[in-house]
Every structure is written in C-alpha cells, then in structure tokens.
Amino acid sequence: MSNQLHYDVVVVGAGNGGLSAAAYLAQNHKKVLLLEKHNLPGGCATSFRRGRFEFEATLHEMCSVGEGETAGAVRRLLDSYGLQVKWVAMNEAFCSISLDKKDPFNVYMPVGVKAFADAMEKAVPGCRKSVETFLEFGRMFTDGVEWLDSYHNEPGGLAKMKMLFQWKDLMKLVPIDTDTMLRKIGMPDKAREIIESYWDYIATPSDSMSFAVYAFMTYSYIYRKPYICHDRSHEISLAFDAAIRKMGGDIWYCSPVKSFDVRDNVCHGVTLNDGTYISADYVIANIHPGTVFGKMMDPKEVPVRDRKSMNARHIGQPCLTVYFALDVTAKELGLDGRYDTFIRTTGNNRIQFENSKSLETHKENCITILNEVIPDCSPKGTCLLQFTKFYDCDIMKGVTPENYFKFKDKITMDTIKQFEKDMKVNIRDHIEEVVIATPTTWARYVGSPNGNTYGYIPQNWDGMFARVQSGHKLDHTIKRLRLCGGHGTQMDGYSQSYLSGREQARYALLDMAKGE
Amino acid sequence: MAKYNYDKKHLKGLGVGAFLGLVKERNKHIEAASDELHPFDYPANKLVDALHPASQLTKVSKVIARANAKSFVLTSTENKPLAYFRAGQYVVLDIKVGKVVVSRPFSISSSPKKALGKDSHYVITIKDNVDGFSSKEVNKKWKVGQAVKISGPQGEFYYSPIRDAKTVVAVAGGSGITPFISMAEAIADGTEDFNLTIIYGAKNKSALLFKDELDAITKKCKKVKVAYVLEDKDGFITAKIIKKYAKGDYSLFVCGPRGLYRAMDKVAKELKLTRRRFRKEAFGEYGDPTKDKDFPKDAINKSYKLTVIMRDKKYHLTCHSNETLLNAMEKGGVHAPSRCRSGECGWCHSLLVSGKIYAPKETEGRRLADYTFNWIHPCSSYPLSDIVLEVPYNK
Numbered sequence: 001m002s003n004q005l006h007y008d009v010v011v012v013g014a015g016n017g018g019l020s021a022a023a024y025l026a027q028n029h030k031k032v033l034l035l036e037k038h039n040l041p042g043g044c045a046t047s048f049r050r051g052r053f054e055f056e057a058t059l060h061e062m063c064s065v066g067e068g069e070t071a072g073a074v075r076r077l078l079d080s081y082g083l084q085v086k087w088v089a090m091n092e093a094f095c096s097i098s099l100d101k102k103d104p105f106n107v108y109m110p111v112g113v114k115a116f117a118d119a120m121e122k123a124v125p126g127c128r129k130s131v132e133t134f135l136e137f138g139r140m141f142t143d144g145v146e147w148l149d150s151y152h153n154e155p156g157g158l159a160k161m162k163m164l165f166q167w168k169d170l171m172k173l174v175p176i177d178t179d180t181m182l183r184k185i186g187m188p189d190k191a192r193e194i195i196e197s198y199w200d201y202i203a204t205p206s207d208s209m210s211f212a213v214y215a216f217m218t219y220s221y222i223y224r225k226p227y228i229c230h231d232r233s234h235e236i237s238l239a240f241d242a243a244i245r246k247m248g249g250d251i252w253y254c255s256p257v258k259s260f261d262v263r264d265n266v267c268h269g270v271t272l273n274d275g276t277y278i279s280a281d282y283v284i285a286n287i288h289p290g291t292v293f294g295k296m297m298d299p300k301e302v303p304v305r306d307r308k309s310m311n312a313r314h315i316g317q318p319c320l321t322v323y324f325a326l327d328v329t330a331k332e333l334g335l336d337g338r339y340d341t342f343i344r345t346t347g348n349n350r351i352q353f354e355n356s357k358s359l360e361t362h363k364e365n366c367i368t369i370l371n372e373v374i375p376d377c378s379p380k381g382t383c384l385l386q387f388t389k390f391y392d393c394d395i396m397k398g399v400t401p402e403n404y405f406k407f408k409d410k411i412t413m414d415t416i417k418q419f420e421k422d423m424k425v426n427i428r429d430h431i432e433e434v435v436i437a438t439p440t441t442w443a444r445y446v447g448s449p450n451g452n453t454y455g456y457i458p459q460n461w462d463g464m465f466a467r468v469q470s471g472h473k474l475d476h477t478i479k480r481l482r483l484c485g486g487h488g489t490q491m492d493g494y495s496q497s498y499l500s501g502r503e504q505a506r507y508a509l510l511d512m513a514k515g516e
Numbered sequence: 517m518a519k520y521n522y523d524k525k526h527l528k529g530l531g532v533g534a535f536l537g538l539v540k541e542r543n544k545h546i547e548a549a550s551d552e553l554h555p556f557d558y559p560a561n562k563l564v565d566a567l568h569p570a571s572q573l574t575k576v577s578k579v580i581a582r583a584n585a586k587s588f589v590l591t592s593t594e595n596k597p598l599a600y601f602r603a604g605q606y607v608v609l610d611i612k613v614g615k616v617v618v619s620r621p622f623s624i625s626s627s628p629k630k631a632l633g634k635d636s637h638y639v640i641t642i643k644d645n646v647d648g649f650s651s652k653e654v655n656k657k658w659k660v661g662q663a664v665k666i667s668g669p670q671g672e673f674y675y676s677p678i679r680d681a682k683t684v685v686a687v688a689g690g691s692g693i694t695p696f697i698s699m700a701e702a703i704a705d706g707t708e709d710f711n712l713t714i715i716y717g718a719k720n721k722s723a724l725l726f727k728d729e730l731d732a733i734t735k736k737c738k739k740v741k742v743a744y745v746l747e748d749k750d751g752f753i754t755a756k757i758i759k760k761y762a763k764g765d766y767s768l769f770v771c772g773p774r775g776l777y778r779a780m781d782k783v784a785k786e787l788k789l790t791r792r793r794f795r796k797e798a799f800g801e802y803g804d805p806t807k808d809k810d811f812p813k814d815a816i817n818k819s820y821k822l823t824v825i826m827r828d829k830k831y832h833l834t835c836h837s838n839e840t841l842l843n844a845m846e847k848g849g850v851h852a853p854s855r856c857r858s859g860e861c862g863w864c865h866s867l868l869v870s871g872k873i874y875a876p877k878e879t880e881g882r883r884l885a886d887y888t889f890n891w892i893h894p895c896s897s898y899p900l901s902d903i904v905l906e907v908p909y910n911k
Contacts, residue, residue: 005828039853039865039908047883049862050672052791054883084888136522164532169520172527175534185526235885241867242889252827253908254853256570274911294556304551312549318560327792396560401567401600402632412678431679432792439560444568451560461545466538474539 007033007250009508010270010280012257015043015446016494017485018286019240020501021508023081025284026247028509033278034249035270037256042237043286043446044453045494050433053325053378056386057437058453059233060201060340060368061090063217063495066224073149074495075224077502082246083239086230090373093221095341096197099422105347107194108338111225113139120191130187134195137173138219141212144170152506153468170212174465178206178214193347200342200366200390201493203317203454205353210463213491226340230374233494260285260292260481262301267481282508286485286501290315290449303477313462316454316492317356318395318439322387322412325433330369330383333425339372343422356392359411363418365389382432387415394450396439408436455487464491472507479516482508569599569668572607576662577637583722585691586655587625587641590664597636601628601669603702604695604797607638608667608855613653618846619854620651623694623771623797624669625726627701638666641725643691670855673771673797675699675710680767681793683711687753687780689772690718695797696771697726704737713741713761717776720748752779755786771797774878798858802879804838805898811874812900821902824850825869827909841873841894841905852894852907859896864907868892871903 011022014036022034040046044058064072065087071079078085093109093116107123109116113135121128144167148155155163163171173181182192196206198218206214229235241251256273260283269279285292290310293302330336344352345363355361370377370384378384389411399407416428439451446453456462467475471489476482486492488500578589592598606623626639642651658664673695675684686696693716702708718724721744730742743761745753753776758768768789770780777796784794806816815837822835822844835844842864845852855863859879868890875882879896886892894905 039863047885049860049881049883133522133526136520140520140522168532169527171532171535172530175538176530181526185522231884231888234883235888238885238889238891250828255827255909274909290554291556294554299553302553305546307551307553308549309546310554311552312546327790394559396558396563399559399563401563404563404567404600405602409677416678430792432790434676434679440563440567443558443560444564447561449556449561450558461538461541463538465535466542469539470542474543 005276005278007031007278007280008512009033009282009284010035010278011284011286012260012270013037013043013286013485014041014237014241014251014253015286015485016045016497017488017501017504018043018284019237019244020077020081020498021284021286021484021505022244022249022251022501023240023247024502024505025509026244026249027081030509032244032249033280034244034251035255035257035272036251036253037447038445039253040234040237041241041251041253042233044442045233045237047232047234048435050325050435053382053384053433054232055323055325055384055435056228056232056370058321059228059494060366060388061221061226061228063220063226063493064224065089065227065495070224072220072224073146074498077498078236081240081243083236083243085236085239087227088230088373089225089227090339091225092339092372093226094197095338096194097341097343097422098193098347099344100346103190103347105190105194109194111222113222116222120194123194124188124191127188127191130182130185131191131195133185134182134187134215135219135222137211138215139223141170141173141216142219142223145216153503154472173215174210174212174463175460176211177460178209178211180207181211190347193349196349197342199349199352200364202458202491203390204458205350207350208460209458210465213458213464228373257296260297262297262478262481265301265303266479280480282480282482282512284504284508285481285483287483288448288452288455288485288487289483291447292483294449301478305475305477309475313456314459315449316452316456316487317390317392318442318450318452320389320391320395320411320439321437322415323433323435323437324385324427324431325378326383326385326427326430327381327432328383328430329381330371330385333383333427335369335385335423335425336372338369340366340368342366343419353392356390358393359391359395362389362391365415365419367419385427387419389415396450399440404440408438412436453486454492455485458491464489467491471503476507480511567599567668572598572666572668574598574638574664574666576658576660576664579658579660582641582725584645585641585643585725586658587639588658588664589637589639590666591637593663597633598631598638599668600631602674603628603698603708604674605669605671606673606695606856607640607669609640610665610851611654616846616849617851619851619857621670621856623698625694625697627698627705627707629702629705629707641691641694643725667855670861671798673769673795675708677710679792680710680795681765683713683762683764683766684769685758685762685766686712686714686769687758687772687776688714688716689753689776690723691725692770692772692776692797693725694771696769697729700730700733700737700740703739704733711739713743715743715745715753715757715761717745717747717753717772720746753783755783758783758787765793767793767795769795769797773800774802798856798860801840801843801857802859802876802896805874805876806838808876810877815874815900820871820899822848822899823902823904824848824852825904825906826850826852835899835903837874837898837900839898841892841897841899841903845894845907850907851910853910854895857895859893862893864893864895865891866894866908867906869904869906871905872900873897873903874900
C-alpha cells in the first residue's frame with residue numbers, strides 16, 4: 001500500500017507522559033505523530049472554563065522544578081524541549097491540619113531547609129535534630145537520584161561498583177518504610193505525622209512507603225520549592241504542543257486509537273476509531289496498562305508477564321475533585337495565607353488510608369486556594385477553592401446513570417458541610433460556580449481503569465527503585481511498543497510522568513538503533 | 517562519607533541486600549499472580565459509556581407539529597438507551613444540507629426520566645425560521661424514520677442544588693423555552709426538586725410553544741408556575757414583571773436570543789442580583805460582528821482565503837469577514853468539530869497557524885494559555901486576514 005500513513009514513532013495519548021515522549025523523539029529527529037482522543041493536550045494537565053472563571057483541573061504543585069542552582073531534573077528536561085512556561089514558585093511547602101481531639105495540630109510549613117526546620121521545632125518542640133537528619137537524608141537521596149539520572153538509572157560496569165560505595169546509604173534506605181525510619185531517627189510522633197502530610201501525593205500510607213522515595217520528594221519541595229505555572233496546567237500542555245510542532249512532530253486531536261496492531265509479539269502500528277491505520281517503526285502508549293492490555297489489543301497477544309503483573313498490582317487510588325468559584329475572597333473567609341492544606345481527622349495516615357476505603361468513612365481532604373499563589377487567577381472579589389479526595393475503594397460501584405448527578409451533589413454537599421464545620425466558615429452562600437469531577441470524569445477524559453490517575457499503588461515490592469530497574473528490559477514485553485505515564489517506573493504525578501515519557505522514549509531510541 | 521550531616525548510627529542494622537534483591541522480589545510477586553486477563557469492566561468506565569457517549573445514533577420516531585416549529589422524538593438505533601442527562605442540557609445534531617453536514621445544538625425539551633429504560637427518547641424542538649440554513653431543511657424534510665447522528669448531552673445550563681437558590685425564575689424568549697420544559701417536566705416527575713417560575717416572552721399568543729404542556733404541568737405540579745408575557749399585549753419582560761413573580765432568594769435563569777440576554781443584563785443590575793444568582797444559557801451564534809465598536813473598519817465586507825488543515829489533509833476555502841470561521845468551513849464542506857457555537861464550550865478549539873481574527877468580547881470563552889499559543893474558537897472567530905487554521909479531526 002503506497003498511500004499508507006507511516007511514521008517513525010506513533011505516540012498514543014497526549015497526557016504528560018506522551019507529550020514528553022513525543023517531544024523527546026522529535027528532538028532526536030524522529031518523525032513523530034502524537035495521537036490524542038480528546039480535543040486538548042495534557043490529559044489531566046488541563047483547565048476548564050465556567051462562567052468568568054478558569055479552573056485548574058489537577059495540578060497542585062510540581063516536584064523537581066526549581067531554577068538556576070536549584071533547578072531539578074524536571075526543570076532541565078522541560079527547558080531542553082524549549083517549553084515556554086510562566087513558572088511560579090511558592091514559598092509554602094504545605095499546610096496541615098489534624099482535627100484529632102487528643103492531639104490536634106494546625107501548621108503552615110514554609111520552604112527552605114532552615115525555615116522548615118524552624119517551623120517544625122515551633123510546632124513540636126524538641127524535634128529539630130530529627131527533622132534536620134531527615135532533611136540531610138533527603139539531600140543525600142537527591143544527589144543520589146541525580147547521580148543515577150546521569151547514568152539514565154542504569155549504572156553499569158565501574159559505575160555499578162561505584163554505586164555500592166558512594167550510595168550505600170541510599171540503597172540501605174530504599175527498602176525501609178517511612179514510619180520505621182522516622183522513628184529510628186528519633187522523630188516525635190506528632191512531628192512525624194506532620195512531615196508525612198504529603199503521603200496523599202504518593203497514595204500510599206507511610207508504613208509501606210519507601211523512606212528514600214518520600215524523603216527525596218519532600219526535600220525536593222523544601223529545597224527547590226513547589227512550582228505551578230501561571231496560566232493553569234493547560235499552559236504547560238499547550239507549550240508542549242507548540243514545542244513538538246516546532247521540532248517537526250505532528251499532532252492529531254479528536255483521534256482516538258481503537259487498537260494496537262500487535263502480531264507475534266511485535267507492534268506494527270495502530271488503528272484509529274474511524275478505521276484509519278497508521279504503521280510505525282515504534283509505538284509509545286501513554287495509556288494505563290489495564291486499558292492497553294484490557295481492551296486495545298488482541299487478547300491472545302497480551303504477554304503472560306503483563307497479565308500477571310496486572311493481577312499482582314493494585315490500581316491507583318481514584319480521586320474526586322470538587323471545584324468552587326466563590327464570590328468572596330479567601331481573606332474575607334479567613335482562609336488566606338494558605339495555598340495547599342491537608343485537613344485530616346487524624347494525623348495517623350494509616351487510619352486515613354483505611355478511612356478512604358468507603359464513602360461513608362472518608363473524611364480526608366486536600367484543599368487548594370489558587371489565589372494564594374496566583375492572586376489574579378480569578379476576578380477581583382472572588383477566589384477558586386478546590387477539594388481533592390482520594391479513595392481506596394471503588395466509589396463508582398453501584399452508581400447508576402440515574403443517580404449519578406445526585407451522587408455528585410451529595411458528596412459535594414457533605415464536603416461543604418464538613419468543611420464549614422471544621423473551619424467555621426460559610427461557603428454555601430458564596431458559590432458562583434461548582435464543578436465535580438468524579439472517577440467517571442477521569443475515565444471519560446483519560447480512559448484509565450476506574451478513572452484512576454495514579455497508575456498502580458506503589459506497594460513495598462513494587463516501589464520506584466524496583467520499577468526503574470525493570471523499566472528498560474524486564475517490563476518491555478512487546479517488541480516496538482512501550483508504555484509510559486503515571487503508572488510508569490517513576491511513579492505518579494506531573495513531574496514523574498514527564499520523566500517517564502523521556503525514559504521510555506529514550507529506550508525506544510536505543511531499541512530502534514539496535515534494529516529491535 | 518562525611519559530606520552529609522547525619523549520624524551513621526541511624527543506619528545500624530540496615531544492609532544493601534534488600535535493595536539488591538528488589539527486582540527479584542518484584543518478579544517473585546508478579547510470577548505468583550494469576551495469568552488470567554482482567555476484563556475491562558470497571559464501574560467508572562461503564563458509566564462513561566452510559567453518560568458521555570461521543571456520539572449517539574438515533575432516528576426520528578415521531579414528529580409533533582407546532583406553531584412555526586416542530587418537535588422531533590428521537591430514539592436510539594443502537595440497541596441501548598440514550599444517555600441520561602441534566603434537565604437543561606443540549607445535544608448537537610448533525611444535519612445534512614445538500615452535500616455538506618452542519619452541526620447545530622438544540623436543548624432537549626423532554627425530562628431526563630424519558631431517556632431511561634425501554635422507551636428511552638429525547639424530544640428536540642426546532643423553530644422553522646431560527647436558522648435559515650439548517651432548520652428549514654430539517655422542518656421541511658425530516659419525517660419519521662429519518663436517521664440522525666447526535667452528540668452526548670452537553671452544556672452547563674441546569675439547576676444545581678449546591679449553587680442555586682431553591683427557587684428559579686426562568687426567563688424564556690421564543691424557542692429559548694425548550695430547556696425549561698425539560699426542567700418543568702423533571703420537577704413534575706420527581707427527578708428535580710426546586711421551584712420553577714417560568715416567565716415566557718413571545719410576540720403574541722400564537723407564537724407560544726408548549727403552552728398546552730406548560731398549562732398541564734402547572735395544573736398538576738405546584739412547584740412549577742408560568743407567566744406569559746406577550747409583546748403585543750404586555751410589552752417586554754422588565755425588572756418590574758420579574759419582581760412581581762420573584763420573592764425572597766431566587767436564581768434568574770435566562771434562555772433566548774442574544775437581544776434578550778442584553779436586556780436581562782440590565783434587568784439583573786436593576787434587580788441587584790449577584791453574579792451567582794444570574795445564569796444564561798449559551799444560545800445561538802453571535803451573528804454579524806461588523807457593527808461592533810471594536811471591529812476593525814478596514815475589514816468590513818472583505819473576503820479572505822481560509823486554509824484548513826485537518827490531519828494530513830488541506831482544504832482551500834474562502835471566508836467573509838461577517839461570518840465565523842466555523843460557518844465558512846461547514847459551507848465549504850469541512851465538518852470541523854463544534855458544539856455550543858457560542859464560544860463557551862471550547863470543543864472547536866483550533867490552532868491559528870497564521871492570520872488575524874476578531875473575537876467578540878461577549879462570546880470570549882478561551883483559556884488564558886490559548887492567547888499565548890494562538891488557539892482560537894472558530895465558532896466565534898471572524899477573519900481579519902487570510903487564515904491558516906489547524907482543526908481537530910471530525911469524521
């Protein structure tokens with residue numbers, strides 16, 4: 001067929017991973033086609049308009065960005081693609097509130113190693129030494145991860161030997177869980193609970209979360225500062241679109257892929273929903289494995305390792321977000337000065353996690369007020385207030401089309417009532433716009449199993465370091481097909497998905513160079 | 517290494533063995549799992565199929581003639597119910613006019629309940645003269661059995677118990693009554709729970725659509741009230757009229773032609789309504805922008821080249837400065853994606869590769885980053901120069 005469409009690489013899905021993969025490949029002179037089912041790039045990295053407001057869909061804060069001497073891997077990567085983004089650094093690490101009657105806390109934690117340690121000491125007198133130790137470990141992990149990154153996470157030969165000497169401590173602290181290690185360094189329980197506030201971002205309680213991974217992330221936020229961009233994450237996604245086009249890539253929107261053409265364990269191309277076939281030397285899918293293997297290829301071609309892997313792992317936590325535009329300022333509500341606040345009924349995140357196993361017991365909220373970082377993000381006299389809730393259960397089970405809207409309204413009303421009671425504010429009389437994104441909303445736009453946005457829960461045996469070491473060869477089960485995204489080796493989140501896209505695109509280039 | 521300031525004693529008892537065995541351990545867990553292929557049958561995803569289908573194939577199963585309008589009862593031809601929706605939402609109909617296909621949004625005027633179960637259907641009502649190009653075609657030609665491809669339910673014009681007052685005062689002009697018929701029916705059949713007072717403006721008594729239906733609903737359901745405001749008898753809908761029917765805390769919903777919105781903007785100010793108590797449906801196209809104060813004088817009555825890129829195809833069209841890029845594309849046979857045609861929903865979001873456009877302030881619904889990276893909404897953009905536009909795919 002002479003008129004058949006052919007590309008060096010087809011990237012399916014313009015989510016954070018797919019955008020990064022397409023940019024990397026275009027940068028490396030491959031003829032790339034990026035296919036996206038929605039009419040916008042970004043997947044979760046997007047925004048939406050209601051009335052006179054533009055809401056951020058998902059971005060709370062980005063890790064590993066920084067600038068100048070604090071620039072991290074993600075900043076360097078995005079800069080290398082030539083992305084034009086108005087980055088905004090924030091001075092707040094996080095705010096955390098425990099409503100536990102026995103031992104409540106309500107803290108604002110600033111960025112900066114010293115300022116952070118000072119604030120911790122103020123919140124929990126006597127914890128300074130342990131906090132400083134924690135941050136020093138974090139600094140060491142950061143250097144170690146950078147060192148590994150310089151070898152593309154595959155130090156071989158001499159470097160492998162060097163790793164055993166130079167990064168022995170890092171290696172010792174990967175398998176140990178965060179709770180155990182923080183106790184080991186003598187951190188008081190209350191301080192530990194405060195420091196573990198970020199656990200939601202990894203979606204694993206800290207008794208089964210790698211200490212190294214957690215300290216690495218926390219230190220990155222404290223040292224490099226958390227970042228967002230000025231014009232919502234839609235800005236990053238459109239910047240990617242522009243960069244990919246500039247480097248010669250093609251992008252097709254509203255072009256859902258129906259199936260991957262896998263025959264005899266080799267991927268030859270993709271078929272779109274409208275029947276168009278595109279052949280490719282290589283295909284990269286920024287799609288959850290559960291979707292790729294569950295409905296996008298001949299079941300006979302799904303490798304045994306992937307079948308087993310899907311059964312061994314737990315799909316990431318689904319989330320539910322309630323977005324409000326209020327016709328009152330955060331200051332008028334007494335909620336000013338804080339961007340990102342975790343509000344919990346208890347400081348113990350194992351209990352928080354267990355509570356998230358049913359709709360009735362779930363009480364944990366992560367709230368953001370965008371105006372506190374970007375004051376002009378909404379018209380004068382208004383603010384954007386957003387609640388994010390993570391569940392460890394299938395909250396859409398039993399929801400029918402007929403009761404779907406009532407289900408959304410009920411969760412929203414419960415959220416408002418609880419928040420008003422806990423914070424002693426009135427938001428009900430100020431709601432100008434309200435939008436509720438359920439797992440079904442995410443399933444609609446990103447197509448992941450149950451609409452989860454976190455890939456797979458990182459269990460003890462399936463953490464970042466184990467995944468990273470399997471991402472090149474072991475988990476590459478179909479020739480000329482690679483998967484990237486929040487489910488990937490680098491774990492979930494914006495920064496990690498960008499890194500995952502680069503990682504798998506690079507492996508694809510290596511495979512292609514070898515003729516594989 | 518002394519480079520890091522932590523006490524080595526904390527690492528006592530920890531070895532590198534577990535790290536070196538991470539991959540082996542992971543493989544062991546994977547190996548131990550079942551090799552059954554997990555079916556893709558997740559509840560959240562099943563709901564997407566039921567609530568947000570990309571398109572729905574239907575046929576006309578009944579035509580109801582009205583004064584200067586027709587109602588079409590649409591039923592699915594896909595062996596499943598039509599998507600459930602929120603009373604007030606619309607669907608986009610693909611309409612074949614001669615050789616080209618145009619898309620037009622129409623509010624669903626039936627209750628969401630009617631979309632459920634075996635007898636699942638939507639009612640769409642189209643005025644004879646609302647849009648010369650398409651509705652004439654439909655109202656003259658569509659008979660029972662006509663196949664119609666429609667979108668899933670769209671739009672944000674519905675009652676929210678979280679946001680809105682328990683009483684909604686609905687101002688309808690002309691065929692803008694349709695979403696309120698759906699709301700009234702939904703209240704009457706128990707789907708929705710709020711008080712709805714419809715103030716329905718029309719030229720004269722014979723121009724009223726759904727009068728019999730409305731009178732029947734108000735008779736059996738106390739929560740729904742209707743007041744007819746006839747131009748030839750009562751004049752236009754004013755703040756005074758609204759005050760007569762609205763008591764206490766209420767939300768003002770408006771649906772009708774653009775002239776009605778402009779009038780209601782003034783009325784809302786007069787009534788001292790806050791923004792959150794005043795909601796307007798996106799309804800219809802902006803029309804000729806050349807009389808706008810900020811429209812460049814030198815672009816009036818000009819014709820420009822419009823090059824459209826869709827996937828790997830290029831189309832060479834012309835576009836007049838008083839028509840939207842979307843209309844020019846549809847006329848030229850390029851069926852680019854669109855939904856609300858009011859600049860609001862963003863579904864036609866396209867890349868302006870080169871050229872200059874005029875986008876009226878009233879229909880400006882773009883995102884901030886769209887300006888930086890030259891993305892526009894062709895449904896509410898007019899050319900001020902030759903244009904090269906890259907649009908998303910649409911079959």
